[in-house]
Amino acid sequence: MNGTKQVRVDLWTSVNGLTDGQLNQAVEEGRWNIAQVMEHVYRMEAIIVRSLESVLANPEDRPTEKKPYELTLDRSRKVDAPEGLTPPTHFMSLEELKQRLNSSREALTSLLAKYDEETLARKSYPHPVFGLMDGNQWVDFIGVHEKRHIAQIEEVKESVLANAPQ
Template sequence: MMMTHNEDIRGQIYEAVSGLSSETLNLKPAEGKWSAVQIMEHLYLMEKAITAGIMQALAADSDTTAEPKPYQLTLDRSRFIDAPAHLVPAGEFIPLGDVRARLDQSRAALEAVLAQSDKDIWSRRVYPHPVFGMMDVAQWVDFVGIHEERHLAQLREALAAAV
């Protein structure tokens, strides 16, 4: 399955926060910057939203194609785009166990949707990305890992400032 990269990055995220206290993980590195927990909460919110979009795309009864998009540009952290309001973490204290449980839940939901779908139609079901435009389900699945890889670097910076 295409989820190998996604699982690797998620494992690196969990490894980065392993053994750290919830207090440390909720510390913001600076004003206007997200804490490690906020970054993880954002990833949860994003994966939930992507899963909902994939479900909607897969339910469509018409084939559409999307050109390959340069979503790997997401890894270029010199480019900054504000997250849409519904994907911005609230900022309340969240214990590590709770945010990990949310991430595990969103990943299980994504995997369930993908497992129940016909992989052959992934390239023919699309929905829009706010920056890159129409992307097919296969691109969205890959984007999940790319997006988390971007935020893994941000997470490591937040942790370096917090400890």
């Protein structure tokens, strides 16, 4: 969880100083703006927490081997967001996004306070690309996924700032 916590700090650093307008500025047709990337990160974390809650409530144990989910960081591998995780196109303020991201992180922290790593290691559910992953892998994946999208935010931010009036 420590790595996942640090990645969230990195996310806040990445968007620090940007205006709501800059967060919502489109830089390329068909490409998400920064606010949409942040909303997607929120939605992913929230659905993982809900899924973990469900699998942890099930008495069945399903241990699994380690999956190569770190490949998520390879941005040359394009994966479309699953249904329900695609962000809306409407304007979103930084304050609204912070509240949403803080709420999903609080839900994750609360969930992890109830279970130890051994329990998480016995409870698994499938990732659409990597297959069956246990709870510990899913928690780590949250940070890896967020890190991938911080790189995306940095790319979009570069374009936004390059096109800003001087």
